[in-house]
Amino acid sequence: MKSVNKSKLIKFLVILAAIFLLIFFNFRGWLSFPKNLTYWVSYPFLKLFQTVDNKIASTWHFWVTLKDLNKENAELKSANQLMWQQNAQLKEMARENEALRQQLGLGQLTKQRLIMANVVGYSPSLGQYFLVDKGSNEGVVLDSAVVAANNFLVGRVVEVNKNYSKVLLLSDSNSLVNVVAQDSRVSGLVRGSHGLVLNLEMVPIDAALKSGETVLTSGLNDEIPKGLIVGQVAEVVKKENEIWQQVTIQPAVDFKKIEQVFILLR
Amino acid sequence: MRNILIFLAVLLAAVLQASVMPQLALANVTPSLVLAGVLAWAIWPQEQKPIWIFLVPALLLDLVVGRPFGLLTLNLMLVFFGVDWLASSFFKQSNWPAIFSLTLIGVLFFELGNWLLSWIFAALGLAASLKFSAFYFYATWPTSLILNGFLCLVVWWLFNQIRFIKSNGPITKFK
Numbered sequence: 001m002k003s004v005n006k007s008k009l010i011k012f013l014v015i016l017a018a019i020f021l022l023i024f025f026n027f028r029g030w031l032s033f034p035k036n037l038t039y040w041v042s043y044p045f046l047k048l049f050q051t052v053d054n055k056i057a058s059t060w061h062f063w064v065t066l067k068d069l070n071k072e073n074a075e076l077k078s079a080n081q082l083m084w085q086q087n088a089q090l091k092e093m094a095r096e097n098e099a100l101r102q103q104l105g106l107g108q109l110t111k112q113r114l115i116m117a118n119v120v121g122y123s124p125s126l127g128q129y130f131l132v133d134k135g136s137n138e139g140v141v142l143d144s145a146v147v148a149a150n151n152f153l154v155g156r157v158v159e160v161n162k163n164y165s166k167v168l169l170l171s172d173s174n175s176l177v178n179v180v181a182q183d184s185r186v187s188g189l190v191r192g193s194h195g196l197v198l199n200l201e202m203v204p205i206d207a208a209l210k211s212g213e214t215v216l217t218s219g220l221n222d223e224i225p226k227g228l229i230v231g232q233v234a235e236v237v238k239k240e241n242e243i244w245q246q247v248t249i250q251p252a253v254d255f256k257k258i259e260q261v262f263i264l265l266r
Numbered sequence: 267m268r269n270i271l272i273f274l275a276v277l278l279a280a281v282l283q284a285s286v287m288p289q290l291a292l293a294n295v296t297p298s299l300v301l302a303g304v305l306a307w308a309i310w311p312q313e314q315k316p317i318w319i320f321l322v323p324a325l326l327l328d329l330v331v332g333r334p335f336g337l338l339t340l341n342l343m344l345v346f347f348g349v350d351w352l353a354s355s356f357f358k359q360s361n362w363p364a365i366f367s368l369t370l371i372g373v374l375f376f377e378l379g380n381w382l383l384s385w386i387f388a389a390l391g392l393a394a395s396l397k398f399s400a401f402y403f404y405a406t407w408p409t410s411l412i413l414n415g416f417l418c419l420v421v422w423w424l425f426n427q428i429r430f431i432k433s434n435g436p437i438t439k440f441k
Binding site: 005008011012015016019020022023026027031034035038039042045046049050052053057120121122123129131164166173174193196256 | 296321332354
């Protein structure tokens with residue numbers, strides 16, 4: 001065994017010291033300029049690769065699903081008919097609700113302000129994050145909720161820079177969101193599991209949760225408004241001698257296929 | 267000129283890592299081009315290796331998409347120096363068993379570093395504490411070993427091919 005090379009050891013210690021210094025600078029918030037500069041330089045390349053990647057993925061997906069198109073078309077037509085009917089009913093109910101609110105003097109519901117952002121990058125290490133091209137310049141603030149089209153919750157903003165922000169996805173193990181099941185009104189906490197599935201925690205063993213039920217945000221998290229769609233109950237496992245059920249949620253969105261998101265402004 | 271080209275190639279790898287590579291994830295493990303490059307460079311049989319070639323892109327990647335900032339760069343540098351020391355002290359880097367072993371050790375070292383450093387960062391208040399389930403150890407680590415190990419061997423082979431073209435013969439003779 002050779003002895004440790006002195007010059008290598010010095011190089012190692014210098015690099016280590018430099019990294020620790022940078023971590024300290026970042027902790028004090030002194031790295032925002034280099035961060036914004038690096039993002040500004042790399043943005044065109046990130047955008048280019050993201051666009052090419054999306055084009056390839058969509059073409060590939062088209063060819064892979066080509067054989068099932070007829071079946072899928074029939075299913076979608078049937079779902080469309082059903083939604084048409086539900087939409088008509090809901091419109092009537094909304095009108096009725098509006099009239100009742102006026103009569104009771106409750107005022108109009110406030111409309112949520114939101115901005116569209118493009119997904120331009122992903123985290124390379126632990127955790128489920130992605131990068132969006134809107135930052136504090138556009139009014140994004142920490143903990144803003146991020147949704148995909150149709151009010152499907154994607155995650156929340158965990159870091160804001162001048163021109164870009166980092167979004168923590170629902171599928172991350174650190175993400176905790178208060179939710180409620182739409183039909184049974186059972187409430188719980190949704191937590192990601194290494195980016196694979198969503199688990200619904202804190203659901204008592206006697207709660208009557210049904211498979212296929214839609215799960216919505218309950219609004220108990222300050223930053224995430226009520227009524228955003230999280231997903232559907234995929235599996236419910238009840239074990240004897242346990243106080244909580246094991247519930248798996250199928251997310252409403254495929255996090256890997258998201259190209260654009262909306263950030264809810266406050 | 268040669269160093270600039272290498273630097274640009276590694277920079278490209280960093281951008282690809284932040285944009286395209288997550289789409290190739292398997293069981294939620296993203297193959298890491300930067301890790302593969304750093305590991306292959308650490309295993310490469312050469313006494314003096316300029317580390318800045320990988321340090322700067324890792325830092326840039328960390329600046330833009332890393333969270334918590336510094337964890338990736340710190341981990342990659344620990345992997346580089348650790349594997350480089352192992353390679354020069356205990357292994358003969360010109361045979362496949364040694365290269366396979368060092369690759370596996372390097373990827374394991376990286377995953378272990380990720381886990382330990384995230385605890386340390388959380389303890390220091392630099393990041394939120396991560397919740398690691400058993401799945402992380404029995405599924406994530408083996409998948410990472412396969413994906414990143416394979417990628418590292420590909421990068422190592424590429425280095426060898428470049429050297430082969432430049433010197434009209436491979437520097438290493440496999441036994």
